[in-house]
Structures are given as structure tokens and as C-alpha cells.
Amino acid sequence: MDQKQNEDKILRMKELHRELLAASRAYYQESREIMSNFEYDRLYDELLELEKETGTVLAGSPTQKVGYEVLSELPKEAHEAPMLSLDKTKEVPVLQEWLGSQKGLLSWKLDGLTIVLTYEGGELVKAVTRGNGEIGEVITNNAKVFSNVPLRIPYQGQLILRGEAIIKYSDFARINEEIEDVDAKYKNPRNLCSGSVRQLNNEITAKRSVNFEAFMLVRAVGPEAAAAAGDAVAEAGLPDDGTDHGRFHNSRKEQFEWLKTQGFDVVEYKEVTAATLPDAVAEFAEAIQSYDIPSDGLVLLMDDIAYGDALGRTAKFPRNSIAFKWADEIRETTLREIEWSASRTGLINPVAIFDPVELEGTTVSRASVHNISIMEALELGVGDTITVYKANMIIPQIAENLTRSGNIVIPKICPVCGGETQIRQMNDVKSLYCTNPDCQAKKIKSFSLLVSRDALNIDGLSEATLEKFIAAGFIHSYADMFHLDRHKEAIVSMEGFGEKSYENLMAAVKKASNTNLVRVVYGIGVAGIGLANAKMLCRAFGYDFERMRHATAEELTAVDGIGAVLADAWIDYFASEKNREAVDGLLAELTIENEAENTEAAIFAGMTFVITGSVEHFANRKELQAAIEARGGKATGSVTAKTTYLINNDVTSNSSKNKKAKELGIPIISEQDFLSMMGEENNAD
Numbered sequence: 001m002d003q004k005q006n007e008d009k010i011l012r013m014k015e016l017h018r019e020l021l022a023a024s025r026a027y028y029q030e031s032r033e034i035m036s037n038f039e040y041d042r043l044y045d046e047l048l049e050l051e052k053e054t055g056t057v058l059a060g061s062p063t064q065k066v067g068y069e070v071l072s073e074l075p076k077e078a079h080e081a082p083m084l085s086l087d088k089t090k091e092v093p094v095l096q097e098w099l100g101s102q103k104g105l106l107s108w109k110l111d112g113l114t115i116v117l118t119y120e121g122g123e124l125v126k127a128v129t130r131g132n133g134e135i136g137e138v139i140t141n142n143a144k145v146f147s148n149v150p151l152r153i154p155y156q157g158q159l160i161l162r163g164e165a166i167i168k169y170s171d172f173a174r175i176n177e178e179i180e181d182v183d184a185k186y187k188n189p190r191n192l193c194s195g196s197v198r199q200l201n202n203e204i205t206a207k208r209s210v211n212f213e214a215f216m217l218v219r220a221v222g223p224e225a226a227a228a229a230g231d232a233v234a235e236a237g238l239p240d241d242g243t244d245h246g247r248f249h250n251s252r253k254e255q256f257e258w259l260k261t262q263g264f265d266v267v268e269y270k271e272v273t274a275a276t277l278p279d280a281v282a283e284f285a286e287a288i289q290s291y292d293i294p295s296d297g298l299v300l301l302m303d304d305i306a307y308g309d310a311l312g313r314t315a316k317f318p319r320n321s322i323a324f325k326w327a328d329e330i331r332e333t334t335l336r337e338i339e340w341s342a343s344r345t346g347l348i349n350p351v352a353i354f355d356p357v358e359l360e361g362t363t364v365s366r367a368s369v370h371n372i373s374i375m376e377a378l379e380l381g382v383g384d385t386i387t388v389y390k391a392n393m394i395i396p397q398i399a400e401n402l403t404r405s406g407n408i409v410i411p412k413i414c415p416v417c418g419g420e421t422q423i424r425q426m427n428d429v430k431s432l433y434c435t436n437p438d439c440q441a442k443k444i445k446s447f448s449l450l451v452s453r454d455a456l457n458i459d460g461l462s463e464a465t466l467e468k469f470i471a472a473g474f475i476h477s478y479a480d481m482f483h484l485d486r487h488k489e490a491i492v493s494m495e496g497f498g499e500k501s502y503e504n505l506m507a508a509v510k511k512a513s514n515t516n517l518v519r520v521v522y523g524i525g526v527a528g529i530g531l532a533n534a535k536m537l538c539r540a541f542g543y544d545f546e547r548m549r550h551a552t553a554e555e556l557t558a559v560d561g562i563g564a565v566l567a568d569a570w571i572d573y574f575a576s577e578k579n580r581e582a583v584d585g586l587l588a589e590l591t592i593e594n595e596a597e598n599t600e601a602a603i604f605a606g607m608t609f610v611i612t613g614s615v616e617h618f619a620n621r622k623e624l625q626a627a628i629e630a631r632g633g634k635a636t637g638s639v640t641a642k643t644t645y646l647i648n649n650d651v652t653s654n655s656s657k658n659k660k661a662k663e664l665g666i667p668i669i670s671e672q673d674f675l676s677m678m679g680e681e682n683n684a685d
């Protein structure tokens with residue numbers, strides 16, 4: 001090899017070291033992704049290839065060791081034996097060859113945080129995270145509040161086992177929703193799990209539904225086992241290393257099953273041979289689409305404990321197991337545009353819109369580009385030929401840009417509010433922000449008011465979900481909430497969403513589109529117009545929205561409860577063309593059922609009732625009052641010249657109210673009279 005060429009390769013290797021280490025540091029220490037896993041794995045493979053070609057492995061190479069420090073305030077502890085990574089392949093034939101004539105166990109490669117648990121005398125005494133493989137964090141108190149970790153087990157010897165702490169997709173959606181502060185929300189379940197397990201305060205861990213799935217029994221040595229195991233170990237031809245492998249007949253499968261009898265949840269696995277591997281992989285590929293536990297591939301483990309152990313390890317990998325990464329289906333397509341989607345924090349992220357392609361069985365036409373740095377690294381341009389895939393078979397991503405025209409112009413103004421944008425750099429990541437402090441926050445609040453219970457009452461559109469949808473560019477206006485079906489593909493593949501929640505949401509939206517005017521008037525959020533005022537306005541204007549929106553200040557202030565300030569707010573609201581457009585757009589989506597209320601309302605409009613004495617037909621006076629108000633009337637406490645009727649079942653009573661009414665010539669009516677006026681006497685029962 002010519003020397004110049006070799007030098008260039010070494011230079012490139014150093015560059016790759018830097019990039020991979022920076023990515024690992026972010027990934028493991030801060031649960032942050034500065035590049036996609038696809039990109040990480042590609043750079044890693046490139047480095048491996050260069051090391052092979054040059055025959056040189058530089059000190060500190062990420063292919064040799066993890067190489068980052070564990071930074072946290074939790075107590076740290078060195079692992080007895082280093083916790084290694086796994087060698088990986090994307091090819092089923094490689095798995096088959098690797099397994100040879102051995103029996104294997106194929107399981108999910110779980111995507112959470114690896115934990116080592118130690119039990120002594122039947123008690124959980126220690127839990128440590130994998131950390132950087134050599135040093136982990138002690139999280140014993142946190143593990144004690146995981147959802148499914150046994151605190152006490154029947155086995156009295158020393159038991160050490162490894163497993164993955166995970167948070168299910170369904171729990172992730174719920175928990176993330178409850179986190180108020182948007183900046184504190186988590187990107188994905190792995191992220192949330194890491195944050196939940198590595199808490200200083202385990203009350204928080206306890207609320208996070210962390211599950212532990214065991215995948216490796218490291219050691220089980222016990223007083224009662226020692227003697228018996230000695231024979232069994234000898235029988236199985238195992239080295240007498242003090243462990244009681246003999247108890248498990250030298251089988252990982254037996255270990256798994258035994259762990260279950262001790263109360264552990266064990267990772268779902270299938271027994272395989274080289275011949276049955278392809279089918280088993282296909283079954284997992286099918287199952288992943290609806291599997292609630294996050295996973296990022298499969299792991300193949302030799303069932304034969306002694307054989308697997310005898311294979312030893314490399315500096316980085318054990319040889320008794322190998323990981324299988326999904327060979328992502330990759331399709332070529334054309335980039336049509338970059339959509340800029342803003343979020344409540346002001347962050348504006350690029351989303352790639354491309355010609356639809358089939359990926360893992362669904363049609364995909366958009367993928368998040370995450371931030372400006374990634375967009376620039378890909379040199380994206382309209383019309384470029386790009387390749388796309390679904391990360392872990394679920395989340396659409398751009399793999400590569402084959403034509404790299406780099407012609408995307410970063411918007412100078414925010415797509416939502418028109419405010420000025422700014423590029424900010426944090427650590428190694430450049431992101432675009434809207435600088436208008438009123439921008440998105442307002443929008444989300446107004447959307448969430450419109451979908452709230454007393455307004456349109458759309459179940460399943462929490463503030464957090466709305467934010468995701470707005471950020472993804474699905475919702476710009478009120479009306480967009482009724483066209484979410486246009487984004488079905490993207491919604492179904494969103495974190496914490498699925499086919500089922502999508503269907504529920506669609507049903508809720510459909511139901512909400514049949515509504516009444518009070519809900520709409522309240523929901524559009526004119527300053528000061530709460531539910532009560534919305535009701536008053538609707539009644540006063542006979543449920544005629546056209547009249548209401550064009551009402552003059554005089555007409556408005558004539559309505560009970562509406563003063564000059566609210567009248568102004570109302571008029572200002574409809575003076576804005578933007579608001580008028582938004583409301584018109586909304587009305588076009590709704591069927592407003594105000595007929596019934598309309599006729600009811602007309603009856604008592606402008607009338608004032610006073611109720612005294614006991615009531616019979618209505619459960620109490622409050623209900624009677626509600627019946628009056630529902631029909632546009634008012635109920636007050638004392639009889640005055642403005643009173644229209646006094647309702648009193650004891651017409652002959654000499655109460656002060658009756659006297660006053662008689663003095664003023666105000667009619668005294670019974671409940672039955674009132675019902676007749678309501679036209680409901682026949683419904684009395």
C-alpha cells in the first residue's frame with residue numbers, strides 16, 4: 001500500500017475516533033443522540049474496515065473499548081467482570097453459521113438500561129447499572145421500586161443475574177404526557193428509562209413503571225447447592241468453579257426457566273437450531289410491529305453453558321452470544337421538500353417530505369431530520385435522491401443522500417408565527433429556533449382549550465400530544481385537527497402511539513365534530529369568555545353565531561355578565577382576519593346541534609325568576625334554576641320590580657317573598673305552572 005494512502009486512512013481513523021466517542025459520550029452519559037444509530041453503526045463499520053485494511057488499531061479505538069467516563073452523582077462500583085458489548089450481524093446466514101450444530105436461544109435485544117442484580121440469602125442486596133462496562137452506578141434502592149423485581153426469592157444462595165430495565169411503549173406515552181415541563185420530556189423509552197433508573201430519589205423511579213427483564217444468569221452458588229452441585233457438575237463434565245451449573249443441566253434454557261420459578265420476568269425467547277433460525281427471525285420481525293417492549297434487534301445465545309463459556313471473549317465481545325440487527329429495508333426516493341415544524345419551546349425542526357415508498361409493510365412519505373446539523377451533514381436539497389429506512393423497523397429515517405445538492409434554505413422566519421428565527425448551537429448540535437416569545441406556547445394553549453372537556457371535548461388530544469402533532473406539522477389551524485387522517489402513517493409510527501390509539505383518536509374527533517354553539521364559543525378562547533359567559537352570549541343572541549360575531553358593543557353589554565371590557569375583547573377578536581379565518585375554518589368542520597337548545601332558550605329569555613319554598617318535581621331548587629337558565633332565563637334571590645315570576649308551590653303562603661310579589665303585582669306560579677310553561681308537563685314523571 002502506498003504510504004500516502006495509508007496516512008490518509010490513519011487520519012480518517014482518528015477523525016472517526018473523535019466522532020464515535022463524542023456520539024457515545026452523548027448517548028451513554030446524557031441519553032442524547034447527536035447522530036442516528038444508523039449513522040453511528042455506519043461510521044463504526046467504516047472504522048473497523050480501515051483497521052483491517054491498515055492492520056493498525058490506534059490506542060483508545062472505539063472498536064476496542066467503550067472509552068467514556070461514567071459521570072453521575074450516584075455511587076459507583078467496578079464490575080467483577082467487565083460487561084461487554086455484543087458482536088453484531090444483519091445477516092441470518094451469519095447467525096446460522098455462527099450457531100453451527102449448537103442449540104441456541106433467540107431473544108429480543110431489549111433497548112433499555114442493563115442492570116446487574118445480586119441476591120443473598122433470598123434478599124435483593126445490590127443493583128448496579130452497566131455504566132461503561134467496567135464501572136457502573138449503584139441503584140439498589142431504585143431497583144427495589146421497579147414494577148416487577150422480586151425483593152425476596154426462595155433461593156437462599158448467592159444469585160447474580162443480568163437483565164434490562166425497560167419502560168414499555170404504553171407506559172412511556174402515559175408517563176411522558178404527565179411531565180409538565182416540555183423540556184423535561186423524554187425522546188424515547190430508552191431515554192426515559194435511563195432517567196428513571198438513575199434517579200437520586202427513588203420516589204420518582206417508583207412512578208415510572210420500570211420493568212426488569214432477565215437475560216443472563218451469571219452465578220448461582222448456594223449453601224444447599226454446593227454439595228449436590230459438586231456431583232452434578234462433575235457429571236456434566238463441567239469445571240468445578242463453585243457455581244452450580246449442574247443444577248441447570250448445562251442449559252441456558254433451564255436457567256431461564258428456573259429464574260421464572262424464582263419470580264423473575266425473563267426476556268421472551270425461542271429455542272432455535274441453524275435450520276429453524278430463519279423462521280424464528282421472521283416470527284420476531286412480525287411480532288415487533290406490535291410489541292410493547294422497546295427492542296433494537298435480537299440476541300442469539302448458545303444454550304450449552306460450558307461450550308459457550310469455553311469460547312471465551314474478545315476485548316469487546318463475549319463469544320457465546322451474538323446480536324442480530326434488523327437489516328433495514330432501504331428504499332430510494334426523491335426528496336420533495338423540507339417542512340419546518342415548530343414546537344412549544346420554539347425549536348423548529350426539519351422534516352423531510354419525499355415521494356411515498358413502501359417500508360416494512362407501510363407507506364412512508366416523511367421522516368424527521370432532527371436538527372440543522374444532521375440536515376447539513378446530509379447536504380439535503382429538493383429533488384435529491386435519498387435512501388430511507390425504518391429504524392428498528394419502526395421510525396422512518398433518512399439513511400443517505402446520494403446526490404447532495406444541499407440547496408435547502410433555512411427559513412429566516414418561523415413557519416407558525418412569522419417571527420424571526422435564529423440558529424443556536426449547543427454542544428455539537430445546531431438547531432433552529434423561533435425567537436418570538438409568544439409563538440408556539442400560545443398556539444398550544446389555544447388548541448388545548450378548544451379540545452378541552454367543556455369545549456369540543458376531544459379525548460386523546462392532550463397538550464403533549466397536540467404539541468407532538470404541531471411539531472410534526474400536522475396541525476397549523478383549528479381545522480387541521482379534523483384532518484389528522486392525512487397523517488395516519490406518521491401518527492401510527494409515532495412514539496407512544498399505535499394503530500389502536502390512532503383509531504380511538506379518530507373516533508373522538510368524529511364525535512366531537514357534532515357539537516353545540518356554546519362549546520364552540522367557549523373553545524375559541526376569546527379573552528374573558530368562560531363557559532358561563534359563552535352560555536349567556538349564545539342565549540342572548542338566540543344561538544345565531546352570525547349575529548354574535550357581528551354584534552356591536554351596545555348589543556354585547558346588554559347581555560348579562562358582559563361588561564365593556566369583555567365586549568371589547570369580543571369585538572377585537574373578530575376584528576382580526578386571522579381569527580376570523582381560523583373560526584370559519586373550524587365552523588366548516590362542525591355540525592352544530594343547537595336546535596333543541598335554541599327553542600328551549602327562546603322561552604325564558606329576558607325573564608327573571610325567584611324561587612322560594614320547597615320543590616317537588618325537581619330534585620332541588622338548584623335543578624329548577626338550571627332549567628330556567630338552560631332556557632335563557634335568570635334566577636335571582638330576591639323579589640324586585642324586575643322579577644317576572646315568583647315560583648312557590650304554596651301559593652297561599654304569607655312568606656316575605658310572597659308578600660313582596662303581591663305588593664308589586666308579580667305573578668306567583670307553582671312548579672306545575674312552570675312545567676306547563678316549559679311545555680313539559682307530560683314528562684313530569
Ligand SMILES: NC(=O)c1ccc[n+]([C@@H]2O[C@H](COP(=O)([O-])OP(=O)(O)OC[C@H]3O[C@@H](n4cnc5c(N)ncnc54)[C@H](O)[C@@H]3O)[C@@H](O)[C@H]2O)c1
Pocket residue numbers: 023024027032033034035036037038040041083084085086087107108109110111114130164215267299323
Ligand atoms: N446514536 C448514537 O449516537 C449512538 C452512540 C453510541 C451507541 N449507539 C448505539 O448503540 C449500539 C452499541 O451499543 P452497546 O455496545 O451499548 O450495546 P450492544 O448494542 O452491543 O448491545 C449489547 C448489550 O445489549 C444488552 N441486551 C439487551 N437485551 C439482551 C438480551 N436479550 N441478551 C443479551 N444482552 C442483551 C446487554 O446489556 C448487552 O451488553 C450501537 O450499535 C448504536 O446503535 C448509538
Ligand SMILES: [Zn+2]
Pocket residue numbers: 342414415416417418419434435436439440
Ligand atoms: Zn414562531
